[in-house]
Amino acid sequence: MSDLLTRAEPVPTAPFAADGVTISLAPPMARYSLRARQGQALETLLGVKVPKKIGATEGGIACLGPDEWLMRAPAGTSIPMAAGLAIAVTDVSERSICLCVEGPRAAQLIMSGCPQDLELFPVGKATRTIFETVEIILIRNSNDQFHIEVWRSFSSWLWTALTTTASH
Numbered sequence: 237m238s239d240l241l242t243r244a245e246p247v248p249t250a251p252f253a254a255d256g257v258t259i260s261l262a263p264p265m266a267r268y269s270l271r272a273r274q275g276q277a278l279e280t281l282l283g284v285k286v287p288k289k290i291g292a293t294e295g296g297i298a299c300l301g302p303d304e305w306l307m308r309a310p311a312g313t314s315i316p317m318a319a320g321l322a323i324a325v326t327d328v329s330e331r332s333i334c335l336c337v338e339g340p341r342a343a344q345l346i347m348s349g350c351p352q353d354l355e356l357f358p359v360g361k362a363t364r365t366i367f368e369t370v371e372i373i374l375i376r377n378s379n380d381q382f383h384i385e386v387w388r389s390f391s392s393w394l395w396t397a398l399t400t401t402a403s404h
Contacts, residue, residue: 334384
């Protein structure tokens, strides 16, 4: 019976457009919360370089803390078991969705509810922060494009807050 169920996204799948900004739901992706005392252990496990500086991103991996990374990859991506390595790997793919906010007013829209000064937030940076009262992970992909990772349970509220603010 459960194989007959289809997933309904918590926000509209059609993009929202207002003057100078577009908000859209990113395609589904794999997300992993990675914890390790040393980034080298993750590099051994993943076979790729991982960012060591908090806030840095590289190849879909964001360093969120001294021992915490978020890996975002195409849906269906899996990572090998960390047997024998001091690493914690948690698949959080279904916990969050990603909202793409882009356009010349993208930074202004996000700053309407986020304490980050996006004028000083460089391209390639990622951080855990809030939008009003909701915890988000904010990633700047380009001058006019941001990805906002938000827990699925808060995403409809965030969508409404962003689209309502963008409309005014």
